[in-house]
Amino acid sequence: MWRRAGARLHLAGAATGAGRSVRRRPPPPIPSAPSSSASYSPPSRHSNGVFWGSVGAPCRRLSNQPSGGGGGGACWSCGATGAFLSCGACGSVQPVDPAVDYFQIFGLKREYNIQGNNLEGKYKDWQKKLHPDLVHSKSEKERGFAAEQSALVIDAYRTLSNPLSRALYLLKLEGIHVDEEKTINDPELLMEMMEMREAVSDASDSQTLEKIQSQIKGKLETWSASFQEAYDKKDFERAVEATQRMRYYERAVEETVKKL
């Protein structure tokens, strides 16, 4: 299982404040791999640099890792190992590795509940390393890598921040493709949505709208929990059903937001 590397994702420069270029120091020597994955525990936070070398080692050891390449390979520029998105040794932006999934980018376990993981902070840290604006002076090749990696990280951040898109992404990773074009005729759900949308469109003052909005958000929460349960049990049929409900409620919330 992908180790919760979040605590160690402290990318250099985050603490140095905006505007200053990231200082790069060579990473500490890669610790010798522990004999069993169960005994591996993340070291405490360091402020001196990137740890991708060390993170890379355990990941590559776990060859039956379903999530594929996430440890990072050798840097194209300096050859240092463990270059994940960008090289810890020389700072060069790496080409996009299609085997890397969004959870790996943020050092998260592949699960639905990702609260308390400082997604936004990590996202900003990544952009400080990968953003195309920071590689003006680099080669065209590297600028190309930066554009792609940066875009990938943006997609990853957006997908993981929103519960519905995160849920759908998880299902996608499991190989479940939801045929969204198929019409549904669940009378109970549709009647409820009809009434809900009518209520929103009839609502004339912000107080009523806010009340409706919080009701809908409550339902979203319920079905979000339902998705969590179904997903954990690998009951994908119910998981898909939950995402459909969530879509309907999100749409309704959008309408209230528009009116407010």
Place this chain on the structure above:
Amino acid sequence: MMLRAAGKRLLGAAPGGVGGGEAALAAAVTAARRGYHERVVEHYNNPRNVGAFDKDDADVGTGIVGAPACGDVMKLQIRVDEPSGRIVDARFKTFGCGSAIASSSVATEWVKGKQMEEVVAIKNTEIAKHLSLPPVKLHCSMLAEDAIKAAAKDYEAKKGKLAKSDE
């Protein structure tokens, strides 16, 4: 977004009445930029048959369908003249994009005066062609086709139940 705003006013029983000339012109300009076919705009600004029948009426069939991809809901109702089996009136209420609204509007127009067997033969491709829907909006016309079928099915089921209770 002007198009959306116009639709919101017009959906359901809009007390302010169906959009005036200025709004229509502005919407047409926006639509032209966005590439909506003028028929879609027309149906959006002047939707025919918006409203509802009492679903408990014996001669009313109600079909309600949804598209999970976009969270759209479409309700289509038909009023049938029992002796002749002809649809005499139709209403719709749709929460969705312009193409979905236009598709259901067209559907209510087309079912009027037809027999039940005829309307279930209405294909989404015909609706899509009439509105020049782009491929990405084809599922909206599919929704309309499904709504017609659902309404017909509901009416038949109702008729069947009533016939049973009369025995």
